[in-house]
Every structure is written in C-alpha cells, then in structure tokens.
Amino acid sequence: MVTATDAPCRAFGNLPLPHPPLHRIPSTALGITYVLGIEGSANKIGIGVLQYDPSEETYLIRANPRKTYVAPTGHGFLPKQTAYHHQQHVVPLIRAALNEAGITLQQIAAICFTQGPGMGAPLQSCVIAARTLSLLFDIPLMGVNHCVGHIEMGRIACQATNPVVLYVSGGNTQVIAYSNQRYRIFGETIDIAVGNCLDRFARVLHLSNDPSPGYNIEQAAKRAGKHFLELPYTVKGMDVSFSGILTQVEQYAKAISSSSDFTADDLCFSLQETIFAMLVEITERAMALTQQSQVLIVGGVGCNRRLQDMMQQMCHERGATLCAMDHRYCIDNGAMIAQAGILQLQYGGNTTPLEDSVCTQRYRTDQVLTVWREP
Amino acid sequence: MTRTESEAFTVNSDWELVSQGAEAKLWKIPAGSLFDVPCIAKERFSKAYRHPALDEKLTKQRCRAESRILTKCMEKGIPVPRVLRTDAPVLYLEYIDAPTVREYLESDLLLALTNTAQNASQHDKLQQLALAFGQMVAALHNMGIVHGDLTTSNAMIRLPEMTLVAIDFGLAKNTTSTEERAVDLYVLERALSSTHPKLPDDFWTLLLTSYRAAAEKAEATLSRLEQVQIRGRKRECFG
Ligand SMILES: Nc1ncnc2c1ncn2[C@@H]1O[C@H](COP(=O)(O)OP(=O)(O)O)[C@@H](O)[C@H]1O
Ligand SMILES: [Mg+2]
Numbered sequence: 001m002v003t004a005t006d007a008p009c010r011a012f013g014n015l016p017l018p019h020p021p022l023h024r025i026p027s028t029a030l031g032i033t034y035v036l037g038i039e040g041s042a043n044k045i046g047i048g049v050l051q052y053d054p055s056e057e058t059y060l061i062r063a064n065p066r067k068t069y070v071a072p073t074g075h076g077f078l079p080k081q082t083a084y085h086h087q088q089h090v091v092p093l094i095r096a097a098l099n100e101a102g103i104t105l106q107q108i109a110a111i112c113f114t115q116g117p118g119m120g121a122p123l124q125s126c127v128i129a130a131r132t133l134s135l136l137f138d139i140p141l142m143g144v145n146h147c148v149g150h151i152e153m154g155r156i157a158c159q160a161t162n163p164v165v166l167y168v169s170g171g172n173t174q175v176i177a178y179s180n181q182r183y184r185i186f187g188e189t190i191d192i193a194v195g196n197c198l199d200r201f202a203r204v205l206h207l208s209n210d211p212s213p214g215y216n217i218e219q220a221a222k223r224a225g226k227h228f229l230e231l232p233y234t235v236k237g238m239d240v241s242f243s244g245i246l247t248q249v250e251q252y253a254k255a256i257s258s259s260s261d262f263t264a265d266d267l268c269f270s271l272q273e274t275i276f277a278m279l280v281e282i283t284e285r286a287m288a289l290t291q292q293s294q295v296l297i298v299g300g301v302g303c304n305r306r307l308q309d310m311m312q313q314m315c316h317e318r319g320a321t322l323c324a325m326d327h328r329y330c331i332d333n334g335a336m337i338a339q340a341g342i343l344q345l346q347y348g349g350n351t352t353p354l355e356d357s358v359c360t361q362r363y364r365t366d367q368v369l370t371v372w373r374e375p
Numbered sequence: 376m377t378r379t380e381s382e383a384f385t386v387n388s389d390w391e392l393v394s395q396g397a398e399a400k401l402w403k404i405p406a407g408s409l410f411d412v413p414c415i416a417k418e419r420f421s422k423a424y425r426h427p428a429l430d431e432k433l434t435k436q437r438c439r440a441e442s443r444i445l446t447k448c449m450e451k452g453i454p455v456p457r458v459l460r461t462d463a464p465v466l467y468l469e470y471i472d473a474p475t476v477r478e479y480l481e482s483d484l485l486l487a488l489t490n491t492a493q494n495a496s497q498h499d500k501l502q503q504l505a506l507a508f509g510q511m512v513a514a515l516h517n518m519g520i521v522h523g524d525l526t527t528s529n530a531m532i533r534l535p536e537m538t539l540v541a542i543d544f545g546l547a548k549n550t551t552s553t554e555e556r557a558v559d560l561y562v563l564e565r566a567l568s569s570t571h572p573k574l575p576d577d578f579w580t581l582l583l584t585s586y587r588a589a590a591e592k593a594e595a596t597l598s599r600l601e602q603v604q605i606r607g608r609k610r611e612c613f614g
Contacts (some may be wrong), residue, residue, distance in 0.1 A: 177569075184569045190558060190603070235546065237524040237562035274427045280424055284397040289528065289570065313424035341456050 008058035013161030037338025041118025112341025113141035116363030187238025210322030214368030509585030
C-alpha cells in the first residue's frame, strides 16, 4: 500500500513545468504561488489554500477547513437546504482558511471553484462567492471539474504517476484510466451510483445520516453474523448496475421479522459484499486492459474499510499497489479543487472569464483536456 | 508440473501461458498433448477478495455459461472456438490462430491510418472491420444471445479474409430483452471510445448501420440504445 503524505509533495508523472511561469504571480516572497479552492458540489462546503513553492518544486496544503450538511434521519440532502447551508458557511470558511494559511486575498493567484458535476443550487452558491471575490480583488477565476480534483489530489498525495481510478461517491461510480490527455471513463454505472444505493438502503433501515449513511451501513455490516444472502450481481463489461440489487435488498428488509433467519445487519453485510465485489471486479478488468498496476480510490465511498480491504487483496494477487485512503482526496474538500486548478493555471490552461463561470450539473471527467500530462 | 488452485487441474510443462486477464488464465496446449489439435485451456481462478459463496458461484457459473453459449453459437453457425471439454472452472477450447481485433487495430499498419485516415486501402479495411463487427453482434442478438462484454479484445480476426470469431462469453446470457441488447451495444460503444480514442468517428456509425441491416429487431434495439445513451449523459452526478 502506498501511503499518503501531508508534507510538501512533489508532482510525478506530469510534463515539466513551464519556465518562467506563464501565470501572473502576485508579489509574494520567493515567487510562491497561492491559490484558493472552493468546493460545494454536494453536501460539503470546503475551502482550501494551496501553495506551490518553486525553490522546492513542491505543493503544500496550507489550510483546508470544511463543513458538512447532515440531513435528518430518513431523508436525503435536498438542493435548497444544502445550498442554504453552503451560503451560511462560505464566508466564515474563507476567512478561517486565509487566517490559518496566514495570507491575504491579495496574494492569491487564482480562485479555483468547482464548475461541476454536482447539484445545481449548492454549486451556484459557491460560484457566486467565487465571482464576488474575483471582482472585488481582481483575481482570475479557474473552473475545475470535481472528479479531476479528486484524481489530481490523489496522484500528488500518493505520488501515483498513472493509476487506474475508481471514483465512488453519492453521485458517481466510474472506473477511469488516463490516455492521450484525458481521463477516460472505462466503466460506470448504467443506473444509480453506488453511494446513492447505499444511502437509499440506509434510509429504508432508518439508519442515521451522521456522519454518513454509508458509514453506518459499514458499522452494521461489521456486527453481522456473516450470513450471506444472495443478491443480483450485475456486471456488463466494465459497467455495473445497482438498481436490481437495491430492489431485492429492500424486499428482504421488508421481510425482516422475529421469525426471519436474517437481520438488518446481515443485509448490510450482504449488500456490501456484493456491490464491492462488483466494483473490484471492474477495476481489475480495467487494469488488465490498460496494463496498469496502481489503483487509486476516490470519493466518499472510498473511505469504506471493507472496500479498501477487498481492493488491497485484489492488488496483492496481481502484484499491483493500492494508494492509501486519505481524507484529502476521498472526501470532498477545497484543497483538491485548488490542486487541479493550480495545474491548469501553471500549464497555461485558460482561466475562466466571468461570463463563462457558470456551473454545470453534468460535466464528464473526459471533457477536461489535461494540459499538464503527456499526450 | 505446477499445481494450481483447482484440484484436478494440472498444468503441463509444454503448456504455454498466453494470457492472464482479470479473472482467467489461458494456456496454449500443443497438438497431441491433450487433444489431437492445438487447444486452449481457460481456467477461471478464485478471488480471495470475494465472499466464498459468491466466488464459487461466479467462477463456476461463468465457466458453464461460456461453455453453454459457445456450444449454442457453434450449432447455429456463428464463428466461435469449439468447446472440447468443460470441467468447471476450466474450459478447453479449440485454438484460434488469429490476432484479436485490438491487436490488429494496434498494429503499426492501422495506427498510422487512424491518425491520418488518408490511405484509402487502409480506410477500406477499417470499414470492412466495422461492417463485420456489426454483423457479428447482430448474429448473436438474432440467436437471443447478448455477449455482456463486447470489446475489441473479445473478438479475433482471421486474415486476410477479415472474418471475426467471437470469444469470452463468461458474462453472456440467453435473453430476448431489448434493454439487454441495447446495453450490449452501449458497452461496445464505450469500449471502443475508451480503448481506441483515435478511431475515426464513422467507425461506430458504420458498425451500427451494418447492425441495423442484419439484426432482426434493430429498430427497437437502436431506439432503446438512444435512451440508454441519454440516461448515461443525464445521470445525476455529484459528490
Ligand atoms: N480459443 C482461443 N484461441 C486462441 N487464443 C485465444 C482463444 N481464446 C482466447 N484467446 C486469447 O486469450 C485472451 C483472453 O481470453 P478471454 O477468453 O477473452 O479471457 P479473459 O476473460 O481473460 O478476457 C484473448 O484476448 C485472446 O488473445
Ligand atoms: Mg477477454
């Protein structure tokens, strides 16, 4: 297992940095570039301050505070309430991040914000904050694809040059591999996302959303008596489907009674065993196809220990390595948006003019031209 | 002789490992060793990460599904390797002396072509390949078979006549569902664009045209394919 590091990180596997720098660096000591990252595409709002130090050629997270909107038990998070949550927290979080980093907005070279994919209203709340700062302090904007943020933070933190990426969250389930300046989607869900499947099942069982429904399913699975109930297993090539599993497991849940020979915990266990086996299988298939030997799991579901363990076992059997789970790229945060944004900035990618700074709910990973990587 | 996972299965020293994929190892066995023709042994190995009950079910089920569907294809005249013996989780198949479509596409010849699309004869070959691929998928679908893992690695190409031999039926099934056929095509479309990003756009168009001409329920399948594609693009994605 490759462990992630919190220390200053060098980038590996990118093109050489343009020299002298292509972007404007506000007068900072030693020519250090600072960028701000604003993330709010789902139920978390996070602000990151990231620096690039040219003398050491390293990237370092200087601050990365975040707040999570937790929906009441039995409910998912809705756009309106989530947007309201983000609006309340965005300004105090920016202040806190700048304070912690010990810098001022005048020193920031770009404001990186999540342009998509995500939920409309929460995304908009953040983009409005980004635009306001941009106009007030005359700082360029840099729109970032959320998933590319996860990937770039993972690559840097784990020094993984060219991993196969499993992106698993509430809204996404994708197997991604790099080729020819794009992160290409090799496999994905053909219906609902894995996190969505877990969240919805947690609601059926009335599990709490605190800290997250997936976490509570994981705890329930650990308590189970290893009674494995068979569920549909649907893999098509490198694509997966979860809707049939959800229907089946919901029916089992309704059948729970004092006389049934399985418990809610057994269902959580069986659900995890089945859907994680599917995810590991399609990841392995993508590795065999692309002949790569590193795996990076990003997105909230990547925090699940059982998924991590299964992936680790698969990697071990193939002589591959799994990048360690790490909060900096598994859970949504501002620094990861700053990381993808600073690469775009440094390698001469266009900044985002105000009139183009609209966010989009659908923004596919393979739409981004990764100018910092070898064609 | 090395012993492998499964009990009765032993690999001879004259067997040559030709492929180790995500779930199976394949050996080439010379003529006269097991059968009087050269053949392939395909062993699905067990996965430690999976729950044992699930693992046992998947490895055996897929081996048997592959054997059953290959036999059906053979009976209906669809070009596939002949099944010589089934001994789940091991399958013995006729050896096909041909490259995979992927190997063929990645050979120098066609790589040059896909960049420029200039050379007329190479462009012709690509068109021929698209037509043949469309016909192969249509032939399977007409028999009530969906392949489940259509990629350029799972079809072999006999040269110079450019006839295709379909392989790797572990995820295949017998079904007449329109949705399943549409998803089969969707998986292929995405495999082409992710594995061969430089392939010209008209390759897929041509493949579909040929599918439309040869498939019995083409209209229904292709209009469902559009829905599956839209679902893919519109899927909510956040977090
Ligand atoms: N009958 C065969 N004759 C010759 N080569 C074969 C045959 N079947 C498979 N192969 C080769 O082995 C590779 C893997 O076989 P496949 O059945 O697709 O297994 P996997 O599940 O590992 O993809 C194929 O891409 C092809 O190169
Ligand atoms: Mg194959």
